[in-house]
Amino acid sequence: MLEVSNLSARYGAISALNGVSLGVDSGRIVSLLGSNGAGKSTLLGCITNSVPCRMSGSIRLEGEEILGLPTDAIISRGLVLVPEGRQLFAELTVEENLRMGAYGVDRGRHWRADLDRVYRLFPRLVERRRQAAATLSGGEQQMVAIGRAMMARPRIVLLDEPSLGLAPLLVREIFNLIRDINGQSVTVLLVEQNARQALRIAHAAYVLEKGHVTASGAADELARDPHVIEAYLGEA
């Protein structure tokens, strides 16, 4: 589905990614782990071409090179980002935010059916539909952000730190929801600091450190890797 090979990125003189390669197979949840400043968000920014850095290498979406394509062209090819910190339209209502997700893609032609699908996935949003997005709790805002991405009819969703700032119980709920959207045949690339939860739902994972991929493999294998345990799972 998504194939990143030998991707390097730099902001001016500062190198953020050094020859990163990773693959996300269709229908999978793939986690990208790493600490602050490892280059995770930069990698997502490169894939969606939404960061001002210089890139080299290759990013293929179902075999088609997308590196350097404008962001909107990438989204209309079915790759949608759920950005870090939700980034909702604060003063718009939940429903307006969701409808915006379909706005740029096909001018919202199928929005009604898609909206129903999102409300079935996130029943809690139905009661909040007329409420301004800014007044929701963090978890509900995250649901809106994911729902908005689903409105664009994605084939693959990139999630940037969906658990950021959420209470532990909600984190679990959000991760279950991510598994639900994956069940709707949407491929997921999940960037997380919460490695335990990420590995719980992922099929495969990569570890990014200082702009390099330092480990990769099936999620359950990585969860047993002593280095990963020490660095990211916090167990001796």
Next chain:
Amino acid sequence: MKHARTIATLLVLLVLVALPFGLGHYGYYILATVMIYAIVALSLNVLIGMGGQISIGHAGFWALGAYGSALVVIKLGFPFLAGVLVGGLVAAIFGALVALPALRVQGHYLAIATLGFALFVQQVLFEWEGLTGGRQGLFVPRPSLFGYELQTDFSYYYVLLAVFLLLAWITGNFAGSHTGRSLMALKMSSVAAECCGIARPIHIIIAFTISAFFTGVSGALYGHLLGHLSTETFSLAVSLSFLTMAVIGGLHSRAGALLGGAYLALAPELLREFKDAQMVIYGITLILCVQFLPGGLISLVERVWTIRRPPRAAP
């Protein structure tokens, strides 16, 4: 509710049509400048109100429109209206170019970039004596329609009113269009809008292009009103007063643009007694407006309007 709005609009139109009667030549001239400024305020409605982009270089577009129109009318014998269109188009081309830095920088930096553009335009027009007359300036013929010269500013006022109404209508349609709404989404949150598949660059370029076109048209119309162009007319102070009037009138309303134009045209007349203290009064007005009326003077009108109307029953 809808009827109330239509009636209000018709009343405003009626007042605008009736306004010049009984005024002298000077009054006609002032009214003409109200319309010319209101068109600029409209252009800033598009750029700032919808697009969230700043410009303190609109005197540059104004100058390009004025000189563009004057030159094709004088040197190529274009009719007046065609000249105005050319003036607008020349400004629009530069508007698209000025949008390019806006794709990279925002806020203060964009303000400085647009400021630099206006200074550049003024300087080039001043130095290019062969074309613009440089220090001597340029004499611009009176406006004429279909072969008839508009002798007085009384008749010219109606032409200006018609142009303002046309551009206001275009602005309203643009605001409701897919492109206009995308622009407003980008203003609300560019990250969120881009995540929804809205391309930022093209919309920023469109906002600058439309805004520059309107301001260019206004400049062209102004040149024909003045009858003589010199580059001093297009100084930094003009850019700043444009920004001021647009904020004071209201950046999210076409009627607000009209109020802004009226403010910029009338304030110097009403405050003439105060001489040097004028600038202080302008400054205080602007600060009060930003502090207490962020929606501009028009929001005051709207507020009175809603108080006067009985509250609607809850559905």
